[in-house]
Amino acid sequence: MTDTGPLLSTPLHALHLSLGARMVPFAGYDMPVQYPAGVMKEHLHTRAKAGLFDVSHMGQVIVKAQSGTFEDAALALETLVPVDILGLKPGRQRYGFFTDEKGGILDDLMLANRGDHLFVVVNAACKSADIAHMQANLAGCSVTPIKDRALIALQGPAAEAVLASLNADVTAMSFMDVRDVTLVGADCIVSRSGYSGEDGFEISVPADKAEDLARALLAHSDCEPIGLGARDSLRLEAGLCLYGNDIDTLTSPIEASLEWAIQKARRLGGAREGGFPGADRILREVTNGTLRRRVGLKPDGKAPVRAHARLFADAEGAHDLGEVTSGTFGPSVEGPVAMGYVPVSHASPGTQIFAEVRGKYLPVTVSALPFITPTYKR
Amino acid sequence: MLKFTAEHEWLKLEGDVATVGITQHAADQLGDLVFVELPEVGASFEKNGEAATVESVKAASDVYCPLSGEIVEINEAITSDPSLVNSNPQGAGWFFKLKLSNVADADDLMDEAAYKELIG
Numbered sequence: 291m292t293d294t295g296p297l298l299s300t301p302l303h304a305l306h307l308s309l310g311a312r313m314v315p316f317a318g319y320d321m322p323v324q325y326p327a328g329v330m331k332e333h334l335h336t337r338a339k340a341g342l343f344d345v346s347h348m349g350q351v352i353v354k355a356q357s358g359t360f361e362d363a364a365l366a367l368e369t370l371v372p373v374d375i376l377g378l379k380p381g382r383q384r385y386g387f388f389t390d391e392k393g394g395i396l397d398d399l400m401l402a403n404r405g406d407h408l409f410v411v412v413n414a415a416c417k418s419a420d421i422a423h424m425q426a427n428l429a430g431c432s433v434t435p436i437k438d439r440a441l442i443a444l445q446g447p448a449a450e451a452v453l454a455s456l457n458a459d460v461t462a463m464s465f466m467d468v469r470d471v472t473l474v475g476a477d478c479i480v481s482r483s484g485y486s487g488e489d490g491f492e493i494s495v496p497a498d499k500a501e502d503l504a505r506a507l508l509a510h511s512d513c514e515p516i517g518l519g520a521r522d523s524l525r526l527e528a529g530l531c532l533y534g535n536d537i538d539t540l541t542s543p544i545e546a547s548l549e550w551a552i553q554k555a556r557r558l559g560g561a562r563e564g565g566f567p568g569a570d571r572i573l574r575e576v577t578n579g580t581l582r583r584r585v586g587l588k589p590d591g592k593a594p595v596r597a598h599a600r601l602f603a604d605a606e607g608a609h610d611l612g613e614v615t616s617g618t619f620g621p622s623v624e625g626p627v628a629m630g631y632v633p634v635s636h637a638s639p640g641t642q643i644f645a646e647v648r649g650k651y652l653p654v655t656v657s658a659l660p661f662i663t664p665t666y667k668r
Numbered sequence: 669m670l671k672f673t674a675e676h677e678w679l680k681l682e683g684d685v686a687t688v689g690i691t692q693h694a695a696d697q698l699g700d701l702v703f704v705e706l707p708e709v710g711a712s713f714e715k716n717g718e719a720a721t722v723e724s725v726k727a728a729s730d731v732y733c734p735l736s737g738e739i740v741e742i743n744e745a746i747t748s749d750p751s752l753v754n755s756n757p758q759g760a761g762w763f764f765k766l767k768l769s770n771v772a773d774a775d776d777l778m779d780e781a782a783y784k785e786l787i788g
Contacts, residue, residue: 330725519725592703618725621725
């Protein structure tokens with residue numbers, strides 16, 4: 291995304307400043323990259339207790355059919371997203387992605403059945419393109435960006451206890467449930483989901499109540515604010531893709547090892563097979579596989595291997611395999627972790643390959659994802 | 669004698685050898701360090717040559733050689749525990765000792781007062 295015009299701010303901007311956050315531009319917003327505790331402590335706190343993240347920069351969108359039925363909205367969105375949306379039960383959420391005619395990924399998203407409409411959450415950097423894409427292509431539907439709500443993520447093993455201190459109803463929710471919940475007197479939409487590999491919640495809250503809610507959550511002794519720095523290391527340890535790094539229009543969902551998100555109903559022989567952009571390629575790849583795959587990469591040494599490092603089959607850098615797409619130090623793994631694309635010949639866990647870092651070829655082992663054991667409440 | 673560079677390194681001069689590290693300000697800006705790569709003893713660098721690399725969770729940064737010279741000692745303690753650089757950057761978190769090619773070069777560097785003014 292190009293940096294044009296002044297930075298936008300979220301409804302929690304003043305709170306971030308009052309908490310001493312270091313702010314950086316991210317997807318056109320002035321966002322907290324870390325608080326005084328620092329990335330390492332914030333990451334470990336989220337895995338040990340509970341972390342609060344401002345993700346209000348993400349796009350919240352309502353897709354509603356003119357007929358007023360969920361089914362018509364679901365069938366319309368299925369023309370852009372290779373996921374079984376019709377089969378999504380009321381109060382349930384699913385992961386998906388918009389694909390293009392070449393079978394690449396335009397963005398990834400969360401979508402929820404909210405009874406008579408779909409509630410969609412998309413990435414900040416892609417949201418205007420996603421909204422335009424839906425408005426242009428979803429026949430018989432209204433596509434309405436929600437501009438008056440913030441989005442707060444609460445992640446970690448203590449997230450349930452922290453949120454239950456405001457409304458005990460949330461304890462009955464399972465992973466990927468979505469409900470209306472009243473919090474600090476505000477009508478919120480709460481899903482049991484997140485981007486950290488931990489149990490947790492994502493809360494859509496009216497903008498004018500967002501700071502009240504964040505302060506009420508932070509008042510709990512187990513809850514600390516967490517910046518974008520730790521959000522990135524948490525999601526990478528959890529093996530979750532970052533759009534623009536690990537997936538983009540040059541990666542297909544199958545190359546990206548995301549075939550689990552394409553349910554049977556949309557595959558060859560399914561009740562609603564194909565019917566989305568790039569279906570020919572994507573469904574062929576479900577059956578026949580791909581030349582390359584996204585894999586986890588565990589550097590053997592202590593040096594982090596970052597995005598765009600080249601990967602090689604040999605320690606001399608003769609046989610180029612592909613590229614690292616995300617890489618950092620994993621505070622919970624206590625060592626560097628990365629993801630990247632390699633040919634299927636080198637994609638089996640345990641395969642030793644090499645990453646070029648500052649002119650050296652460092653040994654890296656292909657690893658199963660995620661690097662940590664998720665604690666989702668199934 | 670303590671000297672500073674605009675690249676946020678400090679040098680403690682004893683004869684023709686300077687102990688070199690990064691300043692508290694630099695350590696604070698970098699955040700939690702997770703990896704340090706030091707030069708080899710015996711390596712020679714020109715002024716502003718890339719002598720060491722530090723990595724935080726978020727990013728890698730170069731540490732420049734503040735003056736021309738030869739590395740005569742390195743602090744292996746910070747490669748085994750990079751957090752020493754965050755906790756004590758101007759003490760136990762030093763990087764290397766540099767035998768200066770020309771001691772008089774140090775005269776051009778900042779003193780502590782000038783450095784403090786630079787970082788505000």
